Amino acid sequence: MNEVYISNQIAVYKNNKTLVEFQDKLKAASLECYAHLHADGEATAEGPKRHSLIGILMKDYSNGTGDKAVTVTANISPEEAKFILSRLTAGFQEYAFEQEKIFGNVDASGYAKVSKVRIIRATKDGKGNVRKLPWYIEVENGKGIPLKNATGGTYMKPKSFVSEGKVYANLSDMDMFKLLGRVSSYINAWEKAIGPQLITHAKNVIAKRQAERSAA
Numbered sequence: 001m002n003e004v005y006i007s008n009q010i011a012v013y014k015n016n017k018t019l020v021e022f023q024d025k026l027k028a029a030s031l032e033c034y035a036h037l038h039a040d041g042e043a044t045a046e047g048p049k050r051h052s053l054i055g056i057l058m059k060d061y062s063n064g065t066g067d068k069a070v071t072v073t074a075n076i077s078p079e080e081a082k083f084i085l086s087r088l089t090a091g092f093q094e095y096a097f098e099q100e101k102i103f104g105n106v107d108a109s110g111y112a113k114v115s116k117v118r119i120i121r122a123t124k125d126g127k128g129n130v131r132k133l134p135w136y137i138e139v140e141n142g143k144g145i146p147l148k149n150a151t152g153g154t155y156m157k158p159k160s161f162v163s164e165g166k167v168y169a170n171l172s173d174m175d176m177f178k179l180l181g182r183v184s185s186y187i188n189a190w191e192k193a194i195g196p197q198l199i200t201h202a203k204n205v206i207a208k209r210q211a212e213r214s215a216a
Contacts, residue, residue, distance in 0.1 A: 010054070011182035017062050018169040020137055022183050023055035025075060028194045034202035037195055038078060054081045054183060056117065058139045058167040072139040072165045074099075074115040078187045084119055085180035088173060095121040102146050102156045111143040114161060121176075133170035140166040 008024040027050050029036040038052035053075040060070040076099065087095040097119040104113040118138040125131055142163040144156035171179075 008055075010186045011179045013169070013171060013175055013179055017060065018167065019057075019059040019061070020169050020171070020179065021055075021057040022081075022179060023057060024186065024190075025053040025055045026078065026187070026190050026194075027052045028198055031198075031202055031205065034198050037191055037198065051075075052078060054078055054187075056137075056139055058137070058169065060167040070165045070167055072115075072141045072167050074101075074117045074139045074141075076117065081180060081183050082187065085177075085184050087121070088176055088180065092121065093123050100156065102144055102154055106146065107143075110145050111160075111162070112146045114142045114144045114156060116140040116142075131170075133172050133175075135171040135173070135176045136168065137171065138166065138168040 010022045010024055012022070013020040027039040029039050029052075030042050030050075033040070033042055039050035041049045041051055043049055054077070056074045056076065058072050061068075063069070080097070080099075084095075084097055097117070099117045100114065101116075102112050102114045106112050116139065118136070120136045121134050122131060122136065123134055140163055142161055142165070144162065145160040146154050147157050149155055
């Protein structure tokens with residue numbers, strides 16, 4: 001019996017040239033950090049840190065489908081997704097969200113993976129013309145040389161970025177609201193589904209430990 005494919009797609013926008021998809025990559029916080037609800041960089045027994053994220057996948061079909069399509073991916077936090085939606089619902093005429101991440105293992109040439117995200121609302125283009133589709137989403141993937149700063153954080157060496165693919169899309173307010181409205185609704189539903197079990201388990205563990213200390 002064939003299993004039915006289960007997609008993690010939350011919301012999608014597409015036309016004959018471009019696809020924009022938001023995906024479920026949410027992860028619950030560990031027992032030790034239960035009140036966070038969302039995993040927020042917690043280390044695991046296997047080593048990699050866990051992050052609760054909303055994935056963005058974009059495709060450009062200008063040159064065809066399949067291998068001819070350009071596919072890029074990036075991630076934002078659930079809070080960032082909700083904040084961008086709040087700028088739309090609050091009626092901000094101009095808004096810009098920009099993010100650059102360098103991550104993963106370094107290859108033989110000293111490069112690591114890089115993802116860049118730009119989500120912008122602008123009423124006019126560079127020539128001063130009114131934009132019919134005010135929202136602009138851009139995701140770019142590539143590689144760069146990672147460096148450490150004084151606090152132990154990682155940043156990309158200036159001018160080391162090598163682009164391996166970029167996709168952009170222009171959207172209306174309604175297009176953007178449909179996407180982020182569904183993302184926000186899903187995050188809320190996820191929190192209501194995950195939260196009770198996680199919180200109850202943590203509270204029970206805390207109560208048991210307190211009882212054991214009192215009896216000791």
